[in-house]
Amino acid sequence: MTDEFDDALALANGPAAAAARGAGRRGVARPRTAASPTPTPAPADPLAAVQDEAPAGQVRPAWESARATAYRAVRPLPPRRLPLDLALGHTLAAPLTALTDLPAFDTSAMDGWAVAGPGPWRLTAEGPGLLAGSPGAAPLTDGEAVPIATGARVPEGATAVLRAEQGDAAHGRLHGASPQPGSDIRPRGQECRSGTELLPARATLTPAALGLAAAAGYDQLAVRPRPRAEVLVLGDELLFRGLPHDGRIRDALGPMTGPWLTALGAQVMVTRRLGDDAEALHEAMSTSRADVIVTTGSTAAGPMDHLRAVLSRLGAHLLVSGVAVRPGHPMLLAELPGGTPLVGLPGNPLAAVSGLLTLAEPLLRALADRPSAPQRHARLADDVRGHPEDTRLVPVELPEPGVAMPLAYAGPAMLRGIAAAAALAVIPPGGARAGDRVRLLDLPAT
Numbered sequence: 001m002t003d004e005f006d007d008a009l010a011l012a013n014g015p016a017a018a019a020a021r022g023a024g025r026r027g028v029a030r031p032r033t034a035a036s037p038t039p040t041p042a043p044a045d046p047l048a049a050v051q052d053e054a055p056a057g058q059v060r061p062a063w064e065s066a067r068a069t070a071y072r073a074v075r076p077l078p079p080r081r082l083p084l085d086l087a088l089g090h091t092l093a094a095p096l097t098a099l100t101d102l103p104a105f106d107t108s109a110m111d112g113w114a115v116a117g118p119g120p121w122r123l124t125a126e127g128p129g130l131l132a133g134s135p136g137a138a139p140l141t142d143g144e145a146v147p148i149a150t151g152a153r154v155p156e157g158a159t160a161v162l163r164a165e166q167g168d169a170a171h172g173r174l175h176g177a178s179p180q181p182g183s184d185i186r187p188r189g190q191e192c193r194s195g196t197e198l199l200p201a202r203a204t205l206t207p208a209a210l211g212l213a214a215a216a217g218y219d220q221l222a223v224r225p226r227p228r229a230e231v232l233v234l235g236d237e238l239l240f241r242g243l244p245h246d247g248r249i250r251d252a253l254g255p256m257t258g259p260w261l262t263a264l265g266a267q268v269m270v271t272r273r274l275g276d277d278a279e280a281l282h283e284a285m286s287t288s289r290a291d292v293i294v295t296t297g298s299t300a301a302g303p304m305d306h307l308r309a310v311l312s313r314l315g316a317h318l319l320v321s322g323v324a325v326r327p328g329h330p331m332l333l334a335e336l337p338g339g340t341p342l343v344g345l346p347g348n349p350l351a352a353v354s355g356l357l358t359l360a361e362p363l364l365r366a367l368a369d370r371p372s373a374p375q376r377h378a379r380l381a382d383d384v385r386g387h388p389e390d391t392r393l394v395p396v397e398l399p400e401p402g403v404a405m406p407l408a409y410a411g412p413a414m415l416r417g418i419a420a421a422a423a424l425a426v427i428p429p430g431g432a433r434a435g436d437r438v439r440l441l442d443l444p445a446t
């Protein structure tokens with residue numbers, strides 16, 4: 001298939017086609033079938049279920065097979081201990097097991113009085129009484145009460161807490177309706193016992209999970225580190241500031257690839273601009289200390305496309321060499337002799353996005369041992385012309401929940417469509433019709 005065909009495919013839902021359909025359509029065409037806003041939950045790892053993985057090195061595996069190969073190409077990085085304030089977004093390398101009972105002691109749930117038995121009660125203390133954080137107090141016996149604050153340890157012998165607004169204290173006596181035994185006391189171990197599993201291994205550390213870990217006694221957590229990524233931008237025609245001139249163009253992939261990899265969970269160490277210098281590329285690959293190398297451009301067979309030759313000179317193993325996906329079909333995945341994976345993103349900018357979502361996303365997920373997100377689907381608001389053999393990834397907006405409208409300006413060399421898109425729709429070989437339910441791929445929001 002030629003580039004012209006890819007451009008023609010993209011234009012099938014492009015500005016010309018949209019204009020030809022005329023002004024009759026305002027806003028969003030309703031799909032033929034009712035839209036389903038409900039995402040379908042996926043199995044724990046849908047890629048693990050793919051059976052038809054292409055043998056390593058096979059030319060142009062199907063899109064799902066290429067994703068499965070990328071997922072299986074690496075093992076999770078060795079765990080590292082991180083302080084809680086650096087652990088956000090990481091994956092737990094081991095279950096989060098409580099290091100203490102929670103609460104760690106019987107705790108007052110309200111401001112008021114700890115009371116023993118039915119009232120009225122004799123107050124054993126005046127003033128603020130027992131405060132949160134005070135170490136302990138003399139036990140109460142039946143008929144006694146002591147002022148207590150929310151979060152304070154409940155003294156032994158107390159049978160309940162009487163809320164401040166339900167009691168009346170004067171002259172050393174407390175009056176009020178006798179609370180049910182246990183009222184407003186959070187008993188020790190109510191939430192968990194020491195040793196209880198609070199979160200499984202592979203859980204993502206959200207802000208709430210970090211709070212839970214702290215409450216359960218952790219200062220550090222064993223996590224999978226963020227994979228360190230190095231981006232190598234190839235191409236002598238690239239400019240890094242100012243306007244295109246004299247046949248040269250601005251580098252669109254340097255500013256996009258690092259942030260995209262960050263959104264996919266990587267820690268981007270550096271983005272390097274190497275031009276079309278094969279020696280510099282060889283040097284960069286053989287000395288990199290990254291967990292994953294991502295190159296842009298040079299995947300095809302043009303006169304300055306050195307990537308494959310340099311990989312071969314290094315003795316790298318090609319795991320994926322081209323994928324049956326449009327755009328992006330020349331993308332590749334290789335394993336360098338030291339075991340470092342390398343993702344080769346095609347130079348056409350939307351093709352590079354396709355490579356990020358087809359190869360880099362599952363690879364980074366596997367390195368970080370992160371489970372896949374639930375799959376999202378939507379119904380197409382318009383027909384999308386297909387490639388006869390290849391999957392297409394098409395930028396779409398989501399004008400209403402569950403409805404995907406293909407966007408214009410989605411040619412392989414264009415970013416205008418994807419920059420305005422809410423997702424990429426996965427169009428199977430042969431195409432899809434308005435109303436068909438298609439899978440959506442998430443795009444990073446920031």
Ligand SMILES: Nc1nc2c(c(=O)[nH]1)N[C@H]1C(S)=C(S)[C@@H](COP(=O)(O)OP(=O)(O)OC[C@H]3O[C@@H](n4cnc5c(N)ncnc54)[C@H](O)[C@@H]3O)O[C@H]1N2
Pocket residue numbers: 001003006233234235237238249250251252253254296297298299300301302305327328329330345346347348349351412
């Ligand atoms: N004979 C064939 N030629 C090409 C084929 C093919 O099957 N047979 N496939 C085409 C497809 S599809 C793609 S995609 C590109 C892939 O090319 P490369 O990965 O080798 O990338 P380059 O040749 O270096 O560049 C292609 C294109 O993209 C522009 N580019 C490159 N880097 C950047 C960047 N950082 N920012 C913005 N634009 C960039 C570059 O100037 C070229 O226009 O190959 C086709 N050719």
Ligand code: MOO
Pocket residue numbers: 003006325326327328329330346348350351412413
């Ligand atoms: O058209 Mo290419 O498919 O940009 O990868």
